[in-house]
Amino acid sequence: MSRLLSGALALLFSSTALGHGGVWNYSIAGDWQPGFFPYYPAEGQSSIQRHWIDFGPITDLASPSLICNNPGTSAEEYATVAAGAQIEAYYRGWPHDIGAVIVWMAYCGAEPASCAEFDGTDGARWFKIDQAGLLSGTMLDGVWAQGDMVANRNYTWSVTIPERLQQGAYLLRHELLALHVPLTPEFYPECAHLYVTGTGDELPGEDYLAAIPGVWEQDDPELHLSIYEEPSSSRTDWEIPGPAVWRGSRN
Numbered sequence: 001m002s003r004l005l006s007g008a009l010a011l012l013f014s015s016t017a018l019g020h021g022g023v024w025n026y027s028i029a030g031d032w033q034p035g036f037f038p039y040y041p042a043e044g045q046s047s048i049q050r051h052w053i054d055f056g057p058i059t060d061l062a063s064p065s066l067i068c069n070n071p072g073t074s075a076e077e078y079a080t081v082a083a084g085a086q087i088e089a090y091y092r093g094w095p096h097d098i099g100a101v102i103v104w105m106a107y108c109g110a111e112p113a114s115c116a117e118f119d120g121t122d123g124a125r126w127f128k129i130d131q132a133g134l135l136s137g138t139m140l141d142g143v144w145a146q147g148d149m150v151a152n153r154n155y156t157w158s159v160t161i162p163e164r165l166q167q168g169a170y171l172l173r174h175e176l177l178a179l180h181v182p183l184t185p186e187f188y189p190e191c192a193h194l195y196v197t198g199t200g201d202e203l204p205g206e207d208y209l210a211a212i213p214g215v216w217e218q219d220d221p222e223l224h225l226s227i228y229e230e231p232s233s234s235r236t237d238w239e240i241p242g243p244a245v246w247r248g249s250r251n
């Protein structure tokens with residue numbers, strides 16, 4: 001291991017103790033590749049992940065940092081993946097177990113490197129390809145997707161790229177929505193650049209599309225709550241805000 005890399009890892013381990021995190025690595029159809037290293041200069045790094053500087057949450061629901069974290073500047077590379085393939089995201093040492101895991105995509109354009117020129121804004125461009133929230137039990141004592149990922153999935157979240165998705169360049173956005181702080185939902189988004197190949201010809205319709213920022217609203221009762229108090233603590237039916245998951249016509 002290079003000195004540069006071990007220094008970055010030491011920083012990352014000490015930072016993990018602060019209690020946050022994000023996507024470290026991606027498996028693209030079985031091929032693991034590193035993400036961007038936060039806490040380390042962008043210079044000299046080259047990965048498929050957009051840049052982020054630290055493990056802290058985004059709590060300002062109108063902030064551009066909600067799109068692809070802070071600063072969210074463009075990735076240097078992109079991963080080519082066939083529609084229908086599986087992608088795994090690895091969250092090293094994720095500390096929270098109360099909250100949802102949501103995976104989004106946004107179409108950048110037809111060319112493989114189109115995401116370099118797309119910042120994730122420009123109206124409702126994002127669609128969900130996966131989400132999981134309260135899996136069982138109550139909001140206070142039940143099992144949440146984040147807890148399941150930590151306890152049973154080796155800090156790894158798997159998704160399938162919709163089989164009929166149109167070929168082109170996409171942002172892939174993993175988002176952890178943490179609810180352990182009363183009245184202050186925390187968002188942890190990271191984005192990667194993909195080039196999806198295949199013969200699919202589908203894109204989600206407008207019912208499935210949302211703007212980021214915009215989809216999360218401070219006055220949303222599903223976000224502005226305390227899991228530690230009634231009426232939320234005993235609820236078993238927490239609903240993830242935003243559009244339904246799009247899987248295309250064949251899934």
Ligand SMILES: [Cu+2]
Pocket residue numbers: 018019020021057096
């Ligand atoms: Cu945290």
